[in-house]
Amino acid sequence: MPRILIMNAGTPQMSGAHLTKAQLSLAANSAFRSAWFAQEGDLIVSPVVIPADLLSFIGGTLNFHSSALRLLVPASRQSTILDDCTLLSKTVVERLKRHIRQKSDWQLYPCYSTEGVARLAAILGIPKTGDDFALQRGPDLLNRKSHFRQLATSVALPLPHGSVATDPNGLFKAVTSLKSETGTVIVKLDNGAGGVGNVILTSNKSDPLPGARDTRWVSWPSFDPEALWSEMTTASCKTLVVESYHLARSLFYLEYTIQDDASIAFVNSGSIRLRKSADRSERALIRTGLELPSDLEEEQLLAAQAHAYRFVALARDLGYRGMINIDAIFAQDGRLLFNEANGRWGGGSVLHNIAVRLLGVDYFGCNVILSVRNVRSASFRAAHDRLVKDGLIFDHTRKEGVIPLAADEKAGTVECVVIAPNRPAAHDQQHRLLKS
Known part of the structure; x- marks a missing residue:
């Protein structure tokens, strides 16, 4: 059964509404990388043009005819993010409808099951189990660090000690209560992907540690929660997760x-x-x-x-x-x-x-x-x-x-x-x- 591959990595649901240049670049590179999911007859919806020589090499390596692939890149893209607004645009929907008329059975295969993906499935007549959950933005529960702590606790997953902070005062209390366990805490932006939203605070002089964009030596009495809060949070994300950090x-x-x-x-x-x-x-x-x-x-x-x-x-x-x-x-x-x-x-x-x-x-x-x-x-x-x-x-x-x-x-x-x-x-x- 042919598939519509939707390369929607780096969406606001995953990484917040305001992406850095590095995150935008990662999203574009992810589309090239994800082209290796392709099978003969698939349609790829990508935020960037995937080079023909790459598609040809993928087909040759995985033993299928890349000429049978189709690539849809939304026109006039101002960024490298395939968000729901773009996915549901009139131009994209009409082009998808024209293409899928050629065959009767299709599957949607998105990187991230967003509300927009579920709405697109309904428009195209490609229903999928789980769409009702996606229509209510349910998958967001599985891509937020605060929600992970809440859900993981409910099934007794072993977690580092930690808590969720929604203001600078909560951040200060969390860091103060957790710093004594290992001398190091990690502060995570709720919807930051790939560790780019994380900062490690340690009372020990340290080389960079895994899991964060920055490892900082701090003198706890001079720790400034207001400054860290202002630095890490964004207009679309005002939640931080604080955990004791374990080597x-x-x-x-x-x-x-x-x-x-x-x-x-x-x-x-x-x-x-x-x-x-x-x-x-x-x-x-x-x-x-x-x-x-x-x-x-x-x-x-x-x-x-x-x-x-x-x-x-x-x-x-x-x-x-x-x-x-x-x-x-x-x-x-x-x-x-x-x-x-x-x-x-x-x-x-x-x-x-x-x-x-x-x-x-x-x-x-x-x-x-x-x-x-x-x-x-x-x-x-x-x-x-x-x-x-x-x-x-x-x-x-x-x-x-x-x-x-x-x-x-x-x-x-x-x-x-x-x-x-x-x-x-x-x-x-x-x-x-x-x-x-």
């Missing part, structure tokens, strides 16, 4: 799909990999990529899955259908702590999709999938040619090698996917990619 031994995520028939399927789990910047003034760690499967011990993975399943079951019972991922850590003291959930495509969703289509559904047992961000390259074509020249390009016979995923030509980098039979081989490929 992590393992950072990972778990991803599930809630099917239309209400069944829950475990999709994948991956480790989140970070590194320090070469720039000593940088106050955030650089996310280098994901590693599937996660490097958790079997007992740890089973424990995390048992807890996470309860949260996913709650999301199902509320009415949500679609993909959902949950971030967690094993702290240095061995405790399992959950951080947040996202009811949408996750960072590992594309990697899992590629692995299944190239290796089969049981790839976890005999392969390691590694995403490598920020590989220096002037363009997607240049990256591809280098991989061919160096003998690194994915080999369909051996079922291993490197696949260029998407380019950020403004930054001069490409994200690549390494497919290897084990972790040492995957890490060796990564080293070869980054050495030049």
Whole structure:
């Protein structure tokens, strides 16, 4: 059944009404990356034009004819966000209607199930279980950090101690009560995606820590809640979450799909990999990529899955259908702590999709999938040619090698996917990619 892929990452529901330049750039790059979900006959609705050579390479790699894909990019776009207003515009709706008349059965496959997506489904006559929940903006419950704490508490997920602040006084009380546990707290913007809305406050001199855009040394007596409140909150988001911060031994995520028939399927789990910047003034760690499967011990993975399943079951019972991922850590003291959930495509969703289509559904047992961000390259074509020249390009016979995923030509980098039979081989490929 052909699908309408809706590349609506970075919507106001996910990241707030006022996005930074970095967030806008990430949303555009997400569209290139998400093109790897495409299958023959699909229609892609994207906020940006996806290069023809990328679509051709995707088709060649995943064994389908990219000429059978169709791309719809709303005209006169002033930003790189496919919001509900644009999605429901007369021009977009009419173009979609003309296209879907060619075939009888279609599915909508959005990154984020917004109210606008549900309304579009009704207009196009493509009903989907979960649309009623989306019409009431239900998925927003699964993409807010404050709601996550509330829902996770109801199913007894292990969480860091914390509270929700809705004004500077509440922020001061939360920080004051939590700072003594570890000497470090994390303050999170309710709807900030990718850690860009988080600030870590610590009484210990520290290098940048995972999970935030900034790690700051503070003298608690001089802590100014008014200043931090003014800096972090936005016109569209006046809620902060404050938690005690725990150093992590393992950072990972778990991803599930809630099917239309209400069944829950475990999709994948991956480790989140970070590194320090070469720039000593940088106050955030650089996310280098994901590693599937996660490097958790079997007992740890089973424990995390048992807890996470309860949260996913709650999301199902509320009415949500679609993909959902949950971030967690094993702290240095061995405790399992959950951080947040996202009811949408996750960072590992594309990697899992590629692995299944190239290796089969049981790839976890005999392969390691590694995403490598920020590989220096002037363009997607240049990256591809280098991989061919160096003998690194994915080999369909051996079922291993490197696949260029998407380019950020403004930054001069490409994200690549390494497919290897084990972790040492995957890490060796990564080293070869980054050495030049």
